[in-house]
Amino acid sequence: MTLPAEGSMVLATEQDIVMSRQTVRKLTQQINFSLVDQTKMITAASELSRNTVVYGGGGEMRWQVVTKEPKTGLRLAFEDKGPGIPDLTLALTDGWTSGKGMGVGLSGSRRLVNEFDIRTAVGEGTCVTITRWK
Amino acid sequence: MQRIPILQMGKCLLVTIQVDLQDQTALALQDDLSAKIEATGAHGVLIDISALEIVDSFIGRMLAGISGIARVLDATTVVVGMQPAVAITLVELGLSLEGVRTALNVERGMQMLRDAAVEDSRDATG
Numbered sequence: 001m002t003l004p005a006e007g008s009m010v011l012a013t014e015q016d017i018v019m020s021r022q023t024v025r026k027l028t029q030q031i032n033f034s035l036v037d038q039t040k041m042i043t044a045a046s047e048l049s050r051n052t053v054v055y056g057g058g059g060e061m062r063w064q065v066v067t068k069e070p071k072t073g074l075r076l077a078f079e080d081k082g083p084g085i086p087d088l089t090l091a092l093t094d095g096w097t098s099g100k101g102m103g104v105g106l107s108g109s110r111r112l113v114n115e116f117d118i119r120t121a122v123g124e125g126t127c128v129t130i131t132r133w134k
Numbered sequence: 135m136q137r138i139p140i141l142q143m144g145k146c147l148l149v150t151i152q153v154d155l156q157d158q159t160a161l162a163l164q165d166d167l168s169a170k171i172e173a174t175g176a177h178g179v180l181i182d183i184s185a186l187e188i189v190d191s192f193i194g195r196m197l198a199g200i201s202g203i204a205r206v207l208d209a210t211t212v213v214v215g216m217q218p219a220v221a222i223t224l225v226e227l228g229l230s231l232e233g234v235r236t237a238l239n240v241e242r243g244m245q246m247l248r249d250a251a252v253e254d255s256r257d258a259t260g
Contacts, residue, residue, distance in 0.1 A: 014157050021154065021188065039188055039219040043227060046190040050157070094228055104191045108227035 003027055005065040011049050011078070012058040020049040020061050024076065031065055031072050033134055041074060041132045044109035048078040048128050051105055056080025056126055066131065073114070073133035081125040088120060138163045140170050146178040146247055147171065147209075152185045160196040167200055171207045177254065178247035179204050182240055184215030194229040201234045210250040211235060214243035 003026050010016060024045040028038040045061070052059045059080030066075050085091045094107045106128075110116040115131035136159050141148040147170055149163065167179060181197065183189065189197070201211040214237045216224075224231070237243035 018154050018156055025187070036219045036222055039217075039223045040226065043188045043190050043223045046188060046192075047227075050190075050192060104228040108191065108229070111226050111228065112223065 002030060003063075006063065008060050008062040010058075011052045011061055011080075014053065017046060017049045017053060021046050023061070023063070024074075027063055027065070027074055031074060031134060033074075033132075037132060037134065040112040041076075041130075044112040044130055044132075045076055045078075047105040047109040048076070048130070051126075051128070052078045052080045052082075056082030058082075059125070068133075071133045073131050075115075075129065075131040077127060077129045079125065079127040084122040084124055084126055085118075085120040086122055088118065092118075135159060135162065137166065140166060142170075142174055142176065145174075145176055145251065146180060146244070147174065147176045148180050148182070150182040150185070155186070155193055157192055160193055164196055164199050164203070168203050168207065171204055171209050177209050177251050179209055179211040180240065180243050180247060181211065181213045182215050182243075183213060183220075184217065184239075186220065187217070189216070189220050189224050189229075191227065191229060194224065194231060197234055198231060205233075210247055212237050212243040212246050214238070214240050 009020065009023060011020060021042050024042045025038060028041050033041065049061060057080060059078065062077045064075045066073050092107050094104065113130040113132045117129040120126040136153060138149055138151055138159065197213055204211045212235045216236065235246065237246050
């Protein structure tokens with residue numbers, strides 16, 4: 001089954017984290033990412049999906065196949081309506097953890113992609129957008 | 135929830151991870167392995183991750199956790215078969231898997247465990 005160039009999926013449970021990895025694998029294969037690029041994008045999606053489920057209390061992942069001639073890429077947005085991140089600089093620091101992880105989730109996934117954007121407001125939620133070009 | 139089977143071969147425990155790991159499954163494996171090391175008195179644990187298409191920070195933490203727990207229980211852990219793309223991603227992500235011994239494949243991993251066992255017995259007699 002071919003996935004559409006744009007779409008979204010719910011991120012509510014741990015099983016959804018696995019599902020998001022499988023979705024991103026399928027998408028990156030559809031646009032012929034190299035194996036290393038696929039692996040990087042899937043790993044980043046796994047980290048950010050987990051953040052959405054565990055810290056954001058659930059949300060969604062939206063995807064979009066993007067083109068900037070002659071390049072093709074994949075853009076993913078992870079959005080939740082959770083508590084937000086009070087200190088973004090701190091959260092983006094290597095080794096900082098709120099206690100449940102290794103402290104590489106945000107900072108590490110940022111290194112795995114070409115473009116990284118994060119918007120967060122305390123009490124309103126967080127949206128992380130990543131793009132990787134082929 | 136799925137559980138990962140643990141096989142025993144002599145004084146070694148063998149685990150082959152062949153499913154896309156859910157966080158709970160990874161945590162259960164950590165618990166199951168700890169219990170099994172205690173029950174069998176195993177000296178070595180070999181974890182084959184050649185079928186894993188990604189290792190994220192959660193799975194990385196699980197592997198480091200197993201290694202640490204096993205060490206305290208007097209067993210050596212070797213993680214084998216990591217795919218090159220996974221290794222590249224892991225390093226870029228910032229995970230060093232500190233304290234986790236790795237080998238290229240099952241054969242070299244088994245050799246490492248045998249060597250570790252020989253060293254142990256030497257320590258015991260010497």
